[in-house]
Amino acid sequence: MNASLIVLELAVVILGLVVLVLDWFTPAQDRRTLGYGAALGVGIVLLYSFFAFDGRDPLYAFGNAYVLDGLALCAGADHGHLLCAREFPSPSC
């Protein structure tokens, strides 16, 4: 099994778990900062996805049920962008 292919998913899951644990220690007035931190984390994963995979040759895992190609990377990047946009809305929003 090529576990390195799902490194992006694992990174987001671990980020989520870290945010849940940090939420435990964070006072209510500082939770927005935690949200910024979470968005920053997703942004870093998003940036990493540009450099880690070029998306030219499709890569497969889990008996070909998991495909990492250009379309998958693009959809993942779009999702990451949406999450960041939720936390950093533009002034026009």
Next chain:
Amino acid sequence: MSLLSAIFLLPLLAALVVLCIPRNYKFVIRLVTLGATFASMLLALALFAKYNAAPVENGFKFVERHAWVSVSALKLDIGWHLGVDGINLGLIVMGAIVAFAAACVSREIKRLEKEYYTLLLVMTGGILGAFASLNLFFFYFFHELALVPTFIMIGVWGHGENRNYATFKITIYLSLGALIALAGLVALYLQSGANTFDIVELTQAVKARPLPLAAQSLIFPLLLFGFGILVSLWPFHTWAPLGYGAAPTATAMLHAGVLKKFGLYGLLRVGIPLMPDGAAAWLEILAFLCLGNIVYCGLVAMRQKDLNLLIGNSSVAHMGFIFLGIASLNIVGVTGAVVVMVAHGFLAALTFGLSGALREKTGTLEMEKLGGLLRQIPFLGAAVVMAMLAGCGLPGFANFVGEAMVLFGSWRVFPLVTTLATWGALIIGAIYMLRAVRKILHGPEKPEWAALKDASAWAKVPFVLLLAALLLLGVWPRLLTDKIQPSVAAILTMANTRAADKAPRAGEVKKAAGEAKQRAVQPR
């Protein structure tokens, strides 16, 4: 319809019936709910009475199988497969009893009754269906079917100023946990190559061709943390006290008592037997994490001023014993863990039910405001004392049996953790439980509670039922343990395959040591 199907389909059918009843027929709606949960409870008790521990092929009895979706081109095979063994039998019976008790205490709901009872019945059907399913698809589907009503019920019929925050928090935590567990289950399905969601077939396939270590090392932590969040494993436990504090009584009873055991059941049924090598690397970490549940959450419970928050933290602390029993991976410890799962289900339902009754009568759960209640409400007071003593692990209650077995089982494997857990259980647990009894029930009678009336005969029914179950399994634990042990042994046989594989290596070491000794005594 088989006996097992009827146990969880009856509440689901009743939910459809309730939907068809006009909303002003409140009495009929409540009657249908009570009737369905009562019938489901009787059927579950009949299942328990009929079950015997004699070995059968694959270890499951009352098996029901129907093909549902089978697309060979997509390598997809989803079937309706139900069955019981010693592990889920107790959970199904406990779930059905708690569901009836939860329906009994739901009189506190005074608005949107039709929607409330529909959701309660869906939740009941979902919980019992998840435990009865031997197909990963339905196992997960029924869990989600029970989980969604939980969020809605807390949001709509919940209590307190923090209700909305609690709803969001519990939704985020449990959705994330369920999502991580789903990723693990899908990865398991794909990696096994068996092209089936059937747990029995998957087990046979993995037995014949074990998953590679790399896959196990990746999938097991997904299941551990996914299921762990659902069970409030420390440090992902913060949703539980807050959620239960805000939840309607019946929802807290059903979720803390029954639905929360889904994650533990998933670890026992799927995680450990199918990925023993992946589990081996994580069980020691799990043992130390469970200390966080037992000791840390116990200390947090000591600081609580609200009874529901105290019970919520205590419930999280009790989960630590189950994790410790599972981590011990021996027959005494794991059997004890299953006993605690059942006993804690009854106890959590009892304590949340009693706190709901106290809130209904006094309008508050702040322990400083309560006090001297035992003379005014002797039945409820005595039930609170018994519940708190059961929570301390007093002999005579089922919790004692389970916790003692867990501690005996884990002692050989994790002596330090067991020592600290025992301290947490005996000292910390006793302090917060007995302090709560003193604050709520003892002390001078307060004039504001002078007009309080004890529970009516009908209101006593759920508490008598739950206390009777705790006492019965406490004085006659073999009723449960004799059924659990063969199933646990089968799981441990699979889980300990890894140790068996290592045995030749141990033999080699012994042989090498013998040869070295021989060389040493030979004259040069």
